[in-house]
Amino acid sequence: MDDMALIRHDRSGPYYSNLGAIIHRDFFRYSSTTFSLQLSRALPTSYNLQLAWAVRYEMTITTIEKIPSPYVHHVIELPSPSEGEPSTKISCLLHPTLIPLLPSPSATPMIEDPPYEVHNTLTKGFGMFAKRPISKGSLIITEHPAYILPGFASNKVSLEDFEEVWRRLPREVGKEVASMANCRTLEESPSIIDGVARTNALTIQLEFPSNFPDKSPGAKHYGGLFLKIGRCNHSCGINAGWEWDFSTLSSTLFALRDIEAGEEITNTYVHPLQSKADRWKKLQPDYRFDCDCPWCNHKDEAEQAASDRDREYIGTYVPTRPTYVKWAIDLCLPDDFVINSHLAVLPIIRKEGLHRLLPLFMEDIVRCYAELGDEENFRLWAEETVQLCRTGQKELAEEFSLMLQNPQRNCAKWGQRKRLQEERMQQDLNYDFEADDTLINLFGTSPP
Numbered sequence: 001m002d003d004m005a006l007i008r009h010d011r012s013g014p015y016y017s018n019l020g021a022i023i024h025r026d027f028f029r030y031s032s033t034t035f036s037l038q039l040s041r042a043l044p045t046s047y048n049l050q051l052a053w054a055v056r057y058e059m060t061i062t063t064i065e066k067i068p069s070p071y072v073h074h075v076i077e078l079p080s081p082s083e084g085e086p087s088t089k090i091s092c093l094l095h096p097t098l099i100p101l102l103p104s105p106s107a108t109p110m111i112e113d114p115p116y117e118v119h120n121t122l123t124k125g126f127g128m129f130a131k132r133p134i135s136k137g138s139l140i141i142t143e144h145p146a147y148i149l150p151g152f153a154s155n156k157v158s159l160e161d162f163e164e165v166w167r168r169l170p171r172e173v174g175k176e177v178a179s180m181a182n183c184r185t186l187e188e189s190p191s192i193i194d195g196v197a198r199t200n201a202l203t204i205q206l207e208f209p210s211n212f213p214d215k216s217p218g219a220k221h222y223g224g225l226f227l228k229i230g231r232c233n234h235s236c237g238i239n240a241g242w243e244w245d246f247s248t249l250s251s252t253l254f255a256l257r258d259i260e261a262g263e264e265i266t267n268t269y270v271h272p273l274q275s276k277a278d279r280w281k282k283l284q285p286d287y288r289f290d291c292d293c294p295w296c297n298h299k300d301e302a303e304q305a306a307s308d309r310d311r312e313y314i315g316t317y318v319p320t321r322p323t324y325v326k327w328a329i330d331l332c333l334p335d336d337f338v339i340n341s342h343l344a345v346l347p348i349i350r351k352e353g354l355h356r357l358l359p360l361f362m363e364d365i366v367r368c369y370a371e372l373g374d375e376e377n378f379r380l381w382a383e384e385t386v387q388l389c390r391t392g393q394k395e396l397a398e399e400f401s402l403m404l405q406n407p408q409r410n411c412a413k414w415g416q417r418k419r420l421q422e423e424r425m426q427q428d429l430n431y432d433f434e435a436d437d438t439l440i441n442l443f444g445t446s447p448p
């Protein structure tokens, strides 16, 4: 049975194997038991159709091809930052070329009194809630993943491999993993490890060698399962953002706006600039719920349509927006060109709960005010940006903090636009004199 890469669901339970199968007709007749095939690689649609046909007509299987898994098991062990404490272990299934490139940080210290708590909701399972007010930009939690899997794992990974990931988890971690939401049926994801990852995992970036051998689509996608961040329910207007840091092998969750005590802390599972219809098209099949957030439940159709239009507009604005970099070299543009353009979209971004985009525009506004030498507005926007970015975009926050200490000294481009404009005026004047000379030479008289 194992040789045929079958999962057979009958009274004696499922049988599994990590073999891939190429399906043909008329060799081995498998009788009327209901079964499905677990394939260790994705098949083109035609094979899936053939499979459906096969299940209906009691199909036959000829050739079996063994497809070795490209992944190996590996446990990352992070020493505890405090003496006597146990290390943190991350159970991983990785391409072997990634293992030598992994960093070896210490585990992040536990936060003494975290600003959140996890409790049951009536309609969404567990959720993460603010225990006390959380100011924008502040840290909610930094966390290592419990396990790391290749993305789209169940297409390429056998049940035995999922079970091995599970076996390598510390006992307490395993218990917590088992308590996490799993929106996949046993047939879709026979392993808890896979089902829980598909419901909760966050995409993480790993380092790949320049000659990384696997060129197949998605080969560089990996997911991390985070026990606490994974408790964040979805909203289309989120109040928290997260960042993965490869050097510390951890993700950090931080507030995107001020969050009130008792308020639910939310993350988004879809691209929030899509229309409501498109967001729902992803949420139902991937996460099995219809979104109850205010942005999906406007009281009338006109408001709902306006929200879709605003999100579409922001989706167009982001890639086509005027930027500080282009403005800085184009002295013909009005001084307030980028500032006014960005200021016009900020209210839309706030109304739609798209606060994750704010730093993109605030950074430009700060740099424009610095280049204009407008200290009052520079301070106003730089202070706001430092507060918002102090956890999620530390480098930017540190750069602006330094500039705030003494803008004239610490900002190389302070007031540069005025200087460049004056230089340009001088050049233009010189050019006018040269142009005069040219005309006199040609016509013997200067222009009026």
Ligand SMILES: C[S@@+](CC[C@H](N)C(=O)[O-])C[C@H]1O[C@@H](n2cnc3c(N)ncnc32)[C@H](O)[C@@H]1O
Residues within 6 Å of the ligand: 123, 124, 125, 126, 127, 180, 181, 183, 199, 200, 230, 231, 232, 233, 234, 235, 286, 287, 288, 289, 290, 291, 292, 293
């Ligand atoms: C990443 S988990 C979130 C935590 C989960 N509620 C739990 O109990 O651990 C994703 C699952 O939570 C539920 N969920 C998340 N956001 C939801 C929402 N806005 N409305 C209803 N269910 C939601 C869905 O069942 C979804 O598959």
